[in-house]
Amino acid sequence: MRVALCQVAATADPAHNLALVRDGVTTAARAGARLVVLPEATMARFGTRLRDVAEPLDGPWASAVRETAAASGVTVVVGMFTPGSDGDRVRNTLLVTGPGCDTRYDKLHLFDAYGSRESDTVEPGGRTVVVDVDGVRVGLATCYDVRFPALFTALASAGAEVVALPASWGDGPGKAEQWDLLVRARALDATTVVVACDQAEPRAAGLEPVPGAANGIGRSCVVSPLGEVRDRLGAAPGVLLADLDVAEVRAVRARLPVLEHLRAVPAVARTTTDRPG
Template sequence: MRVALGQVASTSDPEQTLGLVAEAVASATEQRADLLVLPEATMARFGSRLAAVAQPLDGPWASEVRRLACRAGLAVVVGMFTPGSDGLVRNTLLATGPGLDTHYDKIHLFDAFGLRESDTVEPGRRLVTVDVAGVRVGLATCYDLRFPALFTALAEAGAQLVVVPASWGDGPGKAEQWDLLVRARALDSTSFLLACDQAEPRAAGLEPVDGAAGGIGRSTVVSPLGEVRERLGAAPGLLLADLDPEEVTAVRERLPVLRHARQAREAGLPER
């Protein structure tokens, strides 16, 4: 399975960001990727008026992404915003392509480091996995990285690979936390992990939005044993990796933490 991570720097204009999606789809298709992952908030960066840019899943933005993915014969996972209730929006991952059309709404909202995502976003309620090129793929978003149980639950639901689109806020120690968490969640779940962040705005020639999580780059491909296989820097780029799902099977035989946790639950023992 060949995967591509499209590290882009979104603006506040959904029409403009469709151009970024189209460019990434063209590049991933040229490289014969099976799956393209784009960041959280690709549709419009944080700091935008989210309620004004949010569109339903059958709206023009998502429909154009579907058209691009299906025409290319490529599975695409991309971050957008959809209308929620009571004036809120949902932080949504659209997963689309030939034979694929579903979505995941971010469960854990970023009410941390002085920001309150829950002021504008309502949380999702369900785990989501999809099948791409014969591989079960779990979906998670950014702040979800800080919650190990989500990743083990996705693995227990059959995921061999978890994709994590993000717009990881900058700040003291945040890059180190990103590096640690993406490796830890892969190791927790003994799954491949694809963490695709927004490019750092200044590295893309943009001014950051004050008080908004704008991305630091460092998109990363991690093995089921927590090894960094590939990583980008701060600037926009396309990261490619070839993954063998049999590696997940082999690691889970040698390091059967998922089976041991299940056995502990069945025996009524604490897992930790």
Template sequence: MRVALGQIGSTADPAANLLLVEKEVARAAAAGAQLLVLPEATMCRFGVPLRPVAEPLDGPWATRVRELAADAGLTVVAGMFTPAADGRVHNTVIVAGPGGPLGHYDKIHLYDAFGQRESDTVAPGTEPLTVDVAGVRVGVATCYDIRFPGLFTELAWRGALVTVVPASWGAGPGKRDQWTLLARARALDSTSFVVACGQADPGEAVSGPAPTGVGGSLVVSPLGEVRARLGPAPDFTAVDLDLREVSRARETIPVLANRVT
């Protein structure tokens, strides 16, 4: 499987961000990718009110992402915001395939950490998600989820050979190192590939405490080896995953089979 990572820097304008999505979809298609992973909050960056920009899954923003995926003949993973019943929003990842929508995931673990309170404005999801992409079972997680190994092992138990992690990682001392360490640890926990795509570092363009990204998107093997890594700026890469590595890793380190429940 060839996967692409589009490390973009989202703005506060969903329409402008769709143009970024269009550009990354074209790059992924030209690179021969079957799967393009974009960051959390692709629809709209953090640090602005989210309820006014939230749209349902059949709204114009998600519809356009599905059109782009269909036209390019690949699967697109992108973060957006959907309305929640209690007046908050869901932090949602949509998975749009060449034949139509494959599913959506509402972030389960909310970022109530490092002085932030995501749960004040975001309602948590409850259900993990796996989807089939080009015959490969793929799990979906979002940003802060990466600190919770149980979700990744559950996705592997559900058949995921690859888990994608759109993110908008918060800046701070040691935070980028933690992001890399956690991606490697979750790959080892689940003996799966981890494809983690974050928002680019906005630098001085965006100020404030909101988690607006540090870059550092990466691809990690089932044995925790970093196979590709981007810097802080907007960037793109495509990586071939040899999925036979998953079965070999699970034979060598059978942590899933040895799990005691």
């Protein structure tokens, strides 16, 4: 299966960002891609008032993405914001739409770290999602989810051979190195291919970053089930194409059956001394 990672730099304007989606999907489809992955927060970048842009999945923005995917005959994974259940917060949603597939994944783990409080404006999701794309099982995760290995092993245990990981990764000391390490570690943990698509670094796209927001650093990449980076983009917008062979995933799992060996972790003993009797 050919996959395209469309690394874009979203703005605060959903209409402008929809044009980026259309251009990326059209370019990817012409290059033979069957799965097109765009970043988290493609609908509107972080630093935007999210309640003002959030729309339901039958709203105009998602409907336009759906029409673009249908016209190109590809499956699209793209980050948007949908209304939450409490009226005050939104959901950080991945829309997944294409031939025989139309669903959502709402980000499970919210970025309350490094001084950020995503949970102030975003409501967490409550389910994991694996979809079928041309017979390949694709799991879904979003940005901060990459710091939680159990999600990736759960997706793999549910049949995922590939995990699509849209992101809008925050910049800062050591953050690029953490991104590189984490995407590789999660691929190896779960013996899956990870296709990680981040927002482009704003200045590399001719934009000013939003102070204090997770703007993206680029570095979108494709990682093998043994944690090897097969290809990577730089900081600027671009499209990365990769041909995935799920037979490799199955071969790796036959040699390294960590999913079969996975056990529930027992409770930690409170004593450091075991006494007979």
